[in-house]
Amino acid sequence: MFLRELAARIGSIKGAGGKAEEQLANANINNAGDLLRHYPRDWQDRRCIIPLKNFSRYPAVCTVVQVTSHFWFNFRGNKTLKAEVEDQTGKAFLICYGCNQFYIKKELAVGSYLRLWGSFSYRYGELQSSDFETEPCAGQEEENSDGLLSKSRFFGRIVPVYPLSKGITMGLIRRLMLNALEQYAGAIEDELPEEIIQRDGLLHKSGALLSMHFPDSWEERDAALKTLVYEELFYLEMMIGKRALERRSFSRRKSGEEEAGDTPLGSPASLEKNALSLSPALSSAAPSSIDFTPLQKRLIERLPFTLTPGQIEAVKELNTDMDGIYPMARLLQGDVGSGKTLVSFLAALKAIELGGQAALMAPTELLARQHAENAAKLLEPLGIQVCFLTGNLKTAGRRPLLKALAAGEIDFIIGTHALFSRDTVYHALRLVIIDEQHRFGVAQRQAVMEKGDHPDLLMMSATPIPRTLAFTVFGDLDVSVIRDMPPGRKSIMTYLKRESNAGEVYNYVRKELAKGRQAYFVYPLIEASEKVKTADILKDLYSMADRLAKEIFPQFKIALIHSKLDEEEKRQIMECFRKGEIHILAATSVVEVGVDVPNASCMVIEHAERFGLSALHQLRGRVGRGKDQAYCFLVYSDEYTDTAKQRLLIMLENTDGFVIAEEDLRLRGPGLITGTEQSGYLNLGLADPIRDALRLEQARKDAFAILERDPGLLLPEHQRIRKALQYEQLIQVV
């Protein structure tokens, strides 16, 4: 039986009363398997005696004591026990807040001996602890001559410390865990191939569970951790590998065109073609010398600038993919302002020339509208039918549009996720473009693909996904990276300012505004009512917009924008800002994505410490889009600590979004960056793709080698993998 098949009720575990079942259910531990997968967050070494007199040298003492007397005192109206205990080195007091009488009578009776684990400190002139655990024992002889404590259930050994949630105590979970291990661990089968277990000196699963929860030594714990981490990574890569194979099993060639015996995954020839690439496609397939298509050429000729080398390369890669026999699945990464939109328009032209339709989905209506306006300007002169669709479009306008789409009269449709609502029907959807792909949930991205028959997929991300993570998350995608920026961009000058010096920033911005430039002011909160109680000092958008308008910049026009305004209002405000009728746009991070106003030269972010680095980088990318020198001011709270300031310094030292994303990842963890946190995409518990990068690479090699040899996992030695994979949750990129 696999651990994930162990569904025995909590009630079946020795010592688990009906109440335990309920309590654990609150923590989402619903059966014995869940319990055994509830891994410790830490361990305490209770093997050596640490006597009372050494309390200050260790986080806790671990010793054998005798209870010598009881004192009662009043604590908040409760009669509370203070038990005096002593070991061979000294005396101390155990403070028993809210202890039950039974425990006091049974374990803490005067004269009885205890094993004791507790953290002590001096209070009121005596050594005290209110954070301790005890276990009755026979007497001082528990301590052997080597200074070791004799082993019992929770003493004289390494003891796990579990993450707790409401209603569960450490004692309960430890007791049940030990019993569950005794009852069930022995029967748990390995999910990893035997070969790998042997090769890497990993533990068998049943042993790994025992050693993870109650290791006999640190070496054993490390081996258990290594085993369990590897198992997670192996199955993650197995899923990615399988998905890559599945995608490549669909061929655009008509059946008549197929070579004899060329089944998608079967023949050696196709296997070679399908061979899973181990370099995570970050270095993409060598672009062929394929030229631009006629429409692409016409668009390029009409542009007032030339494409950057990175853009040219990306378009060639896309063209090659779209001519290939497998549907494209490509991630286009490029820093803010690197010109990804144009590349995606060129891809749309290619799809249209191939006789299909293209759809571009953007996360906000604001951004979608901007793209649609752009596309209309650039593509309509080429005879392309472009249209814009959002959820806000009412039935009257919507119906004819959808009709035209279904009839194939529209070539390129741009919008929000409304593009993929139920009533949207395509004539021949050939290319799906997802802008700011990390902003979409898994389900939305999935719905996209179902609107066509294996359409090509182009995802774009301006939050560069760090190499380390791309490896994990986008393991089955091809990746194009635009590394260069359109020429003539001045670097943005970035400054850190304490809040108390914000006046200097305002003065600077005033000078820029006087020159005819525009500015953004960004705040973490919309309104004061959102404030959490500790954050009374936070400036919010509404009150600051008021101050900016009345006190700080009375001579300039200010508008405010945030996600809760309705779309029409947002559109009008952006329109006015773009036209220069508004000088200052006070905003929340809604301006983070895509907004493109070249005359804006100042970005002021107040409470910059409240934003992630990648968000700051995105926000900074809103300026410096024109010919003028641009400035970014990061204003941080006076209370902000120096160590935390280090984080903002990264923004001063780096302009490369990739480097910033790596740092962000290191500081905040992967989910927050890829937007995969909520979707639970990275189905990882113990493994960490950054810390375990080397293991991850190994897991990928192992998994892909197996799939290459045996794509259907039909060989007898792969049976356990095939079975285990049934339990893997479908992890989806699109």
Ligand code: ADP
């Ligand atoms: P992002 O990659 O952040 O989505 P955009 O596609 O919004 O960047 O491009 C930013 C700006 O750069 C746009 O105003 C676009 O017209 C302009 N641009 C794109 N490509 C070039 C180029 N090769 N040379 C000059 N400007 C360009």
Ligand code: MG
């Ligand atoms: Mg963009």
